[in-house]
Amino acid sequence: MTMARYVTMMALLYSVGILFQGCDSDVKCRDDNGNEVDWYILYKLPNVNGYGLSYLYMDESTNGWKVSTKAINSDSGTLANTLKPLLDFYKRKTEDHGYMLYNDQPPDLYVRPSASFGHSKGVVMLDKQTGVWLSHSTPKFPKYRTNDFWPDSGSVNAQTFMCVTYSYDEFKEIGLQLKYIHAYSYDYDIPKTFHDDLRCVAQRSCYPKEKPWFRVKMLTSMNGRKFSSFAKYTRFGDDLYSGLIVNYFEQNLYVKSWGKMRGPLSSNCSSSIPHHVYNVIEVKFLKNESFSDTVDHSKWCVTPDGGWTCIADMNREKSQMKRGGGAICTENLAVVKAFSSIIESYETCELASSHSDAQDREF
Template sequence: MDMPKYRTMMALLFSIGILCQECNSDVTCKNDKDKEVDWYILYKFPGMENGGLSYLYMDESTNGWVLSRENINSESGTLANTLKPLLDFYKKKTEGFGYMLYSDQPPDLYVAPPSFGHSKGVVMLDRNTGVWLSHSTPKFPTYRNKRFWPTSGNANAQTFMCVTYSYNDFIEIGLQLKYIHAYSYDSELSTFPNELRCVAQRSCYPKREPWSRVKTLTSVGGQKFHSFAKYKRFGDDLYSGFIAKELGKDLYVKSWGKMRRSLPSNCSVPHHVYNVKEVQLPNMEPFTDTVDHSKWCVTPGGGWTCIADMNREVSQMDRGGGAMCIENSGIAQVFTDMTKRYDPCEPVPLHNQKVFNTGKSPAAGKSKKIGKKKPNKKPLAPFAPWLTLCCTKTEACGCCSFTPPNHISSYQSRNVNQQSFNPKPACLLLLFFFSFSKLYLLHVMFIFSMKINRLKGSHRFIRGHKPVTSCPGREGTSRQERQEQQRWHMWKNKTDS
């Protein structure tokens, strides 16, 4: 073979090699065998099993959970294979690659302000495809270190969800992260969509309503996912106030069990939300939510499964966050079967309940409009403390006993004297004034006065003052008054001597 032909052949082979290398360099989700997959879900065990390093794996081909032979921190495990483009970029600055790491609990070099969303994830992409890896593990991945797994993540169970998207989908993903107001602690996106770059620079967030966003994203393999994102001004629980409404179904929700002010299971909304307290993974003993830091929810009876960012906690109602949901009956059944125990709903005080009529009423046999509320037939109930106070200050005998209506909650009835009453016109006039002016400051003052009245009282014994009976001419008619008279005379005799 002459030299010109040899050079031509080598140049052709070299070009083919480069093209093949580029074909294999697409950023995608990968399994334990380093094979590309469209999506996967991981469930890492808590520390009681193999030191918290074992995990279950699921994708479109496994038909349920499969126990991985690798550890979560293994250099040949699912996470390491998926993060390989990022780890390679740290060493040789691969051209055409971009990434963003975000977390409300970043590695120790950073502290995320509470004004940012309660969300954790990894975004990686090149000019063809990319991955969105959503997870629940604090300080993961470590900052620019090939040992990507933080040892602090061993103690509790965690979840991961990876989906492979085309390049154009990352504009919408950037908008979802904008609503979440994700805290980015490491990124390189100089030549990638502005929607991602502004999130990486922590410079964009929603400035007008709506404060939530739902977007359907389609993976490279054609699987549809529903992405839920809420900004902090949404002001409601991600699950009962957003996901349950959008899906129109009840939810079992698994979130962290060591929150300061966790939200109880909620049955006061049309679609009920139940807190999962105990989980049982295949071939393992059940474990409680106090060792399970994962966040997920599932619709009972199959249908939808969501891997989420947020806990059901009071303060997180005012933080950004989101969830990625997939409609697949097989996946939903797997997560439903894992639900070992959940909290039933606490009784809801009747005066706080909303009445939702859904179709025909069994009692009346007549159809009613959906969402129509029944009128409040006991409008005086919220003003019981004012009426009680007003009545106890009057001198009319027999008017100061009050029994709270049935629909006052136990908390309210604790603060109301257990008496029945027949209020004077002055009391009703005062009630009318408060009900229309809504002077809440005066309301608080009246409640405070009422509590002082309960401690001292107009007819209770006060040192140095002779007790006054409630009704002139009927002194000593009650046992309490006779006892107070005796205590007063004993104190008087003691001071005179």
């Protein structure tokens, strides 16, 4: 083989390698093995009995919870595999790649977003073909412009994550949902040729200016799975769950939110709404070990008698009635069963009534 032919062949192999490397780096949700998945849900356990970095995982193929063998901060776990296009972008500024990181508790300790911004946390990454919307409940995640994406404080409490892979076109609607949520963007790079609404949210320069102060949109994943996205702006003025979600599902709703709130809302058993909203107090995982909502910072809700499960941004708390936020919901019986099965205890109507009476007497 002549030197010229050798150089030509090596150049060809190199270009093919780059091509395949680009395919491997497509922006999609990925599991512990780096395989592409249409969607997944993670439930990181609290730092109880040494579980602080352990997590449960589910996707379309698992038919419920699966215990991951990796730590949530692993550089080869589900989150690292999903975030790889972002971490690569930091290094080589991939062309036609966009991202936005948003969090009402950003990694920068000196930044305190105004309460006018939504109580929401998430990652958006996309190219001109596909993208992911990773919604979660973890303060200061992800750390940015570094491969060390997991915050030091992240091991303490339980957290939830939901990733869905969408086509590029669907991010026009996702941008509008984030506009209603009024997400606080703390790092972004959205090319000017990408969707205007998404770019506007990333720049923190747009929000709803007229009624209705909420938006519900059906989103379609790359594999055709339907997800209902709920978003409410601050001027909606009501609880996300009892004021919006329960009215759409028309089923009793069981809500898991943070247990250390200044003004918690009791379970809603009012006769003015046809279906009740119950606060989940305790969940049970692994070896029948239970933990309370005081170490569980996750936000989710489920209709055990229906087919819906939502991974959400918000707590059931008085001050959050006046803040933006949202939820992404899937109608999937395996997911409903997985979440319903971990509910150990919840606030009954009788207990909620006694709490309400005590509050009435106090004030």
